[in-house]
Amino acid sequence: MGQPASERVMVQRKADSKGSGVILFTFVIAMLLDVMPLPEVIAMFRPEWVVMVFIYWVMAIPNRLGVLTGWVIGLIMDVLQGSLFGINALSMALVAFLIQMLYHRLRLFPPWKQAFNITVIVGIHRLVVINLNGLVEQVSGDFTYWLPLISVALFWPWIFILLRDIRRKFC
Numbered sequence: 599m600g601q602p603a604s605e606r607v608m609v610q611r612k613a614d615s616k617g618s619g620v621i622l623f624t625f626v627i628a629m630l631l632d633v634m635p636l637p638e639v640i641a642m643f644r645p646e647w648v649v650m651v652f653i654y655w656v657m658a659i660p661n662r663l664g665v666l667t668g669w670v671i672g673l674i675m676d677v678l679q680g681s682l683f684g685i686n687a688l689s690m691a692l693v694a695f696l697i698q699m700l701y702h703r704l705r706l707f708p709p710w711k712q713a714f715n716i717t718v719i720v721g722i723h724r725l726v727v728i729n730l731n732g733l734v735e736q737v738s739g740d741f742t743y744w745l746p747l748i749s750v751a752l753f754w755p756w757i758f759i760l761l762r763d764i765r766r767k768f769c
Contacts, residue, residue, distance in 0.1 A: 629648055649723055692726060
């Protein structure tokens with residue numbers, strides 16, 4: 599007949615855990631890029647590496663990464679950036695929710711349109727972060743806060759291709 603139910607569950611668990619180390623490694627690299635010291639002129643344009651990597655993985659495997667994963671990664675980002683605990687967590691959970699709602703459409707878009715949509719979602723992430731920070735301290739919302747969105751738009755197609763190739767090879 600077929601496999602017993604217990605064997606099917608074990609096979610499914612192995613398939614679900616396949617590539618988890620690779621996914622974790624991509625997040626570690628993104629977090630290192632996020633905190634790497636850069637000259638001030640370049641740092642103004644630093645893309646949201648962790649958010650972009652997270653968006654890719656939620657788009658690629660939405661059944662494995664979601665709102666809870668976004669919350670945990672956001673808490674780690676709060677610690678790395680020294681921001682108020684929970685601000686990035688809430689924002690990343692919102693990003694996960696948005697991507698899980700839109701991933702069917704986003705996958706079908708050409709790279710330029712996908713980059714535009716991802717830039718809008720990262721912009722929502724930054725908007726939530728600056729508004730939550732504004733509740734507890736005085737923040738400056740000048741145009742330099744939004745400059746990383748330019749980098750997100752430029753880097754997204756390359757991040758997508760790189761992570762897609764990594765996923766196809768290791769996951």
